[in-house]
Amino acid sequence: MKLNFEKFSGTGMTSDSSRDRLVKQLQKEGIIDNEVLKVMRIIPRHIFVDEAISSKAYDNTALPIGKSQTISHPLIVAKMTEILIKHKPKRVLEIGTGSGYQAAILALLVDKVFTIERIELLHKKSVEVFKKVGFQNIYTKYSDGNKGWPHKAPFDGIIITAGAKEVPDDLIMQLNPNQGVLICPVEKNGKQYLKSIVRSEKKFHEEVHGIVKFVPLLEGITT
Ligand code: SAH
Numbered sequence: 001m002k003l004n005f006e007k008f009s010g011t012g013m014t015s016d017s018s019r020d021r022l023v024k025q026l027q028k029e030g031i032i033d034n035e036v037l038k039v040m041r042i043i044p045r046h047i048f049v050d051e052a053i054s055s056k057a058y059d060n061t062a063l064p065i066g067k068s069q070t071i072s073h074p075l076i077v078a079k080m081t082e083i084l085i086k087h088k089p090k091r092v093l094e095i096g097t098g099s100g101y102q103a104a105i106l107a108l109l110v111d112k113v114f115t116i117e118r119i120e121l122l123h124k125k126s127v128e129v130f131k132k133v134g135f136q137n138i139y140t141k142y143s144d145g146n147k148g149w150p151h152k153a154p155f156d157g158i159i160i161t162a163g164a165k166e167v168p169d170d171l172i173m174q175l176n177p178n179q180g181v182l183i184c185p186v187e188k189n190g191k192q193y194l195k196s197i198v199r200s201e202k203k204f205h206e207e208v209h210g211i212v213k214f215v216p217l218l219e220g221i222t223t
Contacts, residue, residue: 003134008047018058022074025060031078039108040078047129048099067119069215071099072161076212080159080183083196083209085109087181089156095145096161100126103138113138114152116145120223144220148174160184162217163192175199185214
């Protein structure tokens, strides 16, 4: 897969050295997986946000992407990716494409990324960026992610990048029964806990990885 990032305009703030700085900070904050760090170094985050805020793209912070949604904090993207790829998934489903940044990171680490977004505008924008860069293993869908993508199931990994009240049953059932892993922020008493659930046939092993803050996982679709 030949990727082309040159078609996007960049400024001094969006250069390689800004990305080096971000990666150093991720290491300082506990990210140790070299593959994850390498990919965070390769994928330019600024191409997933509007040009007006691209100078902030390498700050370790969430940023607005329109329609009251955000591109996640790089540390959270790195952390969720690190948890996910420990399980060596080949086919991964993401719920909440948003800017497309998380899907792009995953595309360099797994065979196929399927990603669903419920806001049409964000879905369309991400499709354009994926096309412009030349990703060939990202499959997008404009739909309500709570239902998953049954025709493409099972998935070795499912990553939900929005806060759920409960992990949707449909998604759990689309996990590979042999060690499929689902990662999801789940709300409890006003806080969101990052959970991972590993499936072995009918058994599910749950772990909590700390507190996070995501926009909510909603129902239905919108423009
Ligand atoms: N992974 C994204 C983060 C985006 S924020 C990134 O890298 O930029 C979360 C996204 O989840 C928002 O775009 C929101 O519209 C979307 N979302 C919320 N509920 C959803 C649902 N039920 N199905 C699909 N997408 C959903």
